[in-house]
Amino acid sequence: MRPTLRGLLFRASNPRLRLASSPSFHQPRLVRPLLRRPVSTNQQAQPVTSRIVNFFYGATLVLGLGIAYVYVTDTRASVHRYVVIPALRLIYRDPEEAHHAGNHILKSLWDFGIHPRERGDPDSKKDLETEVFGQKLRNPIATSAGIDKHADIPDVLFAIGPAIIEIGGTTPLPQNGNPQPRVFRLTSQQAIINRYGLNSEGADHVAMRLRNRVRKYAQSLGLGHDEVAEKAVLDGIAGVPPGSLTPGKLLAVNIAKNKITPEEDVEAVTNDYVYCVDVLGPYADILVVNVSSPNTPGLRSLQQADKLQHILTGVVNAAHKVERRTRPKVMVKVSPDEDSEEQISGICEAVWASGVDGVIVGNTTNRRPDALPHLRGFSPLEEQHLLETGGFSGPHLFDRTVSLVKKYRKLLVEKPRQPQQPSKARGALEAEAERIKASIQASTGVPPTSNPDPVVASVDTGVVPAHNISGKSDAEKQPLITLPENRFYDQTESEQNQLKSANDILTETDRLAGEKKQLQAIQEALEKLPSRAERDAKDRSEASPHLDSIDQSKVIFATGGITNGKQALEVLNAGANVAMIYTALVYGGVGTISRVKDEMREEMQHQVREKREAREKK
Numbered sequence: 001m002r003p004t005l006r007g008l009l010f011r012a013s014n015p016r017l018r019l020a021s022s023p024s025f026h027q028p029r030l031v032r033p034l035l036r037r038p039v040s041t042n043q044q045a046q047p048v049t050s051r052i053v054n055f056f057y058g059a060t061l062v063l064g065l066g067i068a069y070v071y072v073t074d075t076r077a078s079v080h081r082y083v084v085i086p087a088l089r090l091i092y093r094d095p096e097e098a099h100h101a102g103n104h105i106l107k108s109l110w111d112f113g114i115h116p117r118e119r120g121d122p123d124s125k126k127d128l129e130t131e132v133f134g135q136k137l138r139n140p141i142a143t144s145a146g147i148d149k150h151a152d153i154p155d156v157l158f159a160i161g162p163a164i165i166e167i168g169g170t171t172p173l174p175q176n177g178n179p180q181p182r183v184f185r186l187t188s189q190q191a192i193i194n195r196y197g198l199n200s201e202g203a204d205h206v207a208m209r210l211r212n213r214v215r216k217y218a219q220s221l222g223l224g225h226d227e228v229a230e231k232a233v234l235d236g237i238a239g240v241p242p243g244s245l246t247p248g249k250l251l252a253v254n255i256a257k258n259k260i261t262p263e264e265d266v267e268a269v270t271n272d273y274v275y276c277v278d279v280l281g282p283y284a285d286i287l288v289v290n291v292s293s294p295n296t297p298g299l300r301s302l303q304q305a306d307k308l309q310h311i312l313t314g315v316v317n318a319a320h321k322v323e324r325r326t327r328p329k330v331m332v333k334v335s336p337d338e339d340s341e342e343q344i345s346g347i348c349e350a351v352w353a354s355g356v357d358g359v360i361v362g363n364t365t366n367r368r369p370d371a372l373p374h375l376r377g378f379s380p381l382e383e384q385h386l387l388e389t390g391g392f393s394g395p396h397l398f399d400r401t402v403s404l405v406k407k408y409r410k411l412l413v414e415k416p417r418q419p420q421q422p423s424k425a426r427g428a429l430e431a432e433a434e435r436i437k438a439s440i441q442a443s444t445g446v447p448p449t450s451n452p453d454p455v456v457a458s459v460d461t462g463v464v465p466a467h468n469i470s471g472k473s474d475a476e477k478q479p480l481i482t483l484p485e486n487r488f489y490d491q492t493e494s495e496q497n498q499l500k501s502a503n504d505i506l507t508e509t510d511r512l513a514g515e516k517k518q519l520q521a522i523q524e525a526l527e528k529l530p531s532r533a534e535r536d537a538k539d540r541s542e543a544s545p546h547l548d549s550i551d552q553s554k555v556i557f558a559t560g561g562i563t564n565g566k567q568a569l570e571v572l573n574a575g576a577n578v579a580m581i582y583t584a585l586v587y588g589g590v591g592t593i594s595r596v597k598d599e600m601r602e603e604m605q606h607q608v609r610e611k612r613e614a615r616e617k618k
Contacts, residue, residue, distance in 0.1 A: 161593035168254030174202035191394025210283035243285035252286035292335035305346035312354035358555030364391025398561030409575030565599025
């Protein structure tokens, strides 16, 4: 039988293969592998190519994700201002819900380590470095209370660039604040109206969060996670401020009274603030006494000088008792609406008298300013929002903030000089003794015989002994009117003159004798008084703890309407130590602080160039 074409092909490919003589439809087992041999060669070559392609795709993906990560987590990325903030406003019509969502997102990003941060460490150049409360701060920018009410994201806020953040306001007991809705946007004017009413989770809850934060930091240093480790960090073993836990930065805690505490009961109000100091003081670098919120009934009435001094004195004394190596500083936050000369003077007097360390000038205002001409006018909806009750914040407040800072700086740069007022005991004793001695010497021409040592001791001790001014014992009661036994008008003129001279002599003699007895009684009493050394020791033990810093120049933080670097510089040049930002951060996102600092640097360089050019022209 002739071999078929198929058989010849198989024989050519494999000479040793023997085909059956009879036709069969069954193919030998070796046929399939032989037929697939070219395909198998292609499959071996394909993985090499695919690996190169996959590596290229993978590298591109990783590189893209890396670039996206660096970009999105950089505060200078424009996406934060022009994408994230508008998206939140679009998704959450209620500004308060948008605020909560934004804080929740930032907290989650922090937990995963992908939170926004200020990259490049621009503050390392120290061109914006300043000193506040003896601490060198990396820059003079801070965030105001309201951004982080319950201490949820303090570390995230520090990461975006400010040197100081203010959390709160915090009340002793939890309270819900005012009914919702209570926040209203005025987007066209970059402003906000709010009437939160100091909604707070309570001082204990906030203190628990801050305590856990300190213990986590202690654990990261290998100190443990217990009370001993916490105490070590608070006492400065880590070399960082106990509140911020970050070099060159400070944490401020805003405290306020509960709404149910009657403002008429100043003692109860003081106890509210003191409780917050006791609970939150260990975890704060600065305690801010809030007496200026416009959304808590009666709170602003506490800015009256006498009430304010009582409250601030209680807070300062409580701050000095905080169980920590360094005490927290105390500031008071005042309203921009208290702008008369009398009101400002009264507040400053209370600040000096109580020993408070500084003042935060500005808060939201009850007034409704006109629309700014360089921005779009109010929309019909925003005009309705203007009728809502609450505090107004926005760029409209800037000019007033600058004006208030200048007024407060004049009164707080140096304690007003007052005439030397000796103590009541010392002054009364010294004046009485000198008057008696001068009177006796003038009448007799002879200095009174007395031991000078008790007199010196009397001045040194500063204590007035009890004495009877009249020189007569209490038993010798005198009638209100004494009728003369002899009628003066019945006597002759010569008798009248003789009697008058005799009476004058007797009167002068009696007076001198009484004064000598009085001086002798004073001296005898002074001999029984403690020595000067004993009195000084007692004064030191009873002295108010803040007397050492009561005369120091006060620190001023300014908040209200600051939206860019040029305005920040202007308010600092007006006398503020720190410029605080709130509403601009709400509208500008997490990149606002970096933007403001960059604008400050540009403005400073511009001013230097102008001065140089002016000198060259001369």
